Amino acid sequence: MNKAYLGIGTNMGDRLNNLKCACEILNDNDSITISKKSKLYETKAWGYTEQDDFLNMCVEIETTISPEELLMVCQEVEQKLHRERVIRWGPRTIDVDILFFNDIKLKCEDLEIPHPRIQDRAFVLIPLMDLDENLSIENKSIRLYLENLTNKEKSEVKEFIIA
Numbered sequence: 001m002n003k004a005y006l007g008i009g010t011n012m013g014d015r016l017n018n019l020k021c022a023c024e025i026l027n028d029n030d031s032i033t034i035s036k037k038s039k040l041y042e043t044k045a046w047g048y049t050e051q052d053d054f055l056n057m058c059v060e061i062e063t064t065i066s067p068e069e070l071l072m073v074c075q076e077v078e079q080k081l082h083r084e085r086v087i088r089w090g091p092r093t094i095d096v097d098i099l100f101f102n103d104i105k106l107k108c109e110d111l112e113i114p115h116p117r118i119q120d121r122a123f124v125l126i127p128l129m130d131l132d133e134n135l136s137i138e139n140k141s142i143r144l145y146l147e148n149l150t151n152k153e154k155s156e157v158k159e160f161i162i163a
């Protein structure tokens with residue numbers, strides 16, 4: 001059994017429902033079980049900042065499929081929720097990224113694991129810490145990467161409490 005971590009983000013439409021649907025589609029796949037969910041976070045847009053706030057979360061999954069097959073499942077979730085690619089890092093109904101897959105390191109045209117921008121993104125590091133503080137990249141823990149971000153970057157990620 002493989003263990004992987006996924007980052008999920010949305011800033012268009014009914015964001016809460018988008019996260020719920022994405023988790024349901026993943027769990028409905030016979031080869032995937034969500035074993036842990038992070039808290040939800042409302043986050044300022046990173047990269048391309050002229051867009052609405054995101055809701056972000058991370059999930060831990062157990063899966064029998066390969067990283068390449070998992071990428072296809074992530075893209076299926078995006079298609080089912082009508083994700084359109086318009087602007088790089090722009091608005092989207094859903095984005096599902098593979099953050100970690102076991103301890104593997106992989107870099108090919110379509111897939112890089114660990115995801116290459118985890119270190120720079122408080123909206124990924126903070127929910128990942130909910131799942132496993134001991135995750136690391138190149139022998140450096142995600143806690144240390146998070147400590148290296150500025151207070152402003154960290155303050156742009158706030159727990160989202162469902163009313």
Ligand SMILES: Nc1ncnc2c1ncn2[C@@H]1O[C@H](COP(=O)(O)OP(=O)(O)OP(=O)(O)O)[C@@H](O)[C@H]1O
Nearest residue numbers: 088089095096097098099110111112113114115117
């Ligand atoms: N670990 C990964 N998880 C998901 N997609 C990946 C990964 N590594 C490479 N990719 C590739 O990245 C391509 C672009 O993905 P996407 O449009 O979701 O990027 P993005 O979410 O806008 O930006 P970012 O990659 O910085 O999160 C995908 O088609 C996929 O082939």
Ligand SMILES: Nc1nc2c(c(=O)[nH]1)N=C(CO)CN2
Nearest residue numbers: 009043044045046054089123
């Ligand atoms: N806050 C936040 N900003 C982003 C996000 C995201 O999920 N959350 N996703 C992006 C593309 O991967 C670009 N910017």
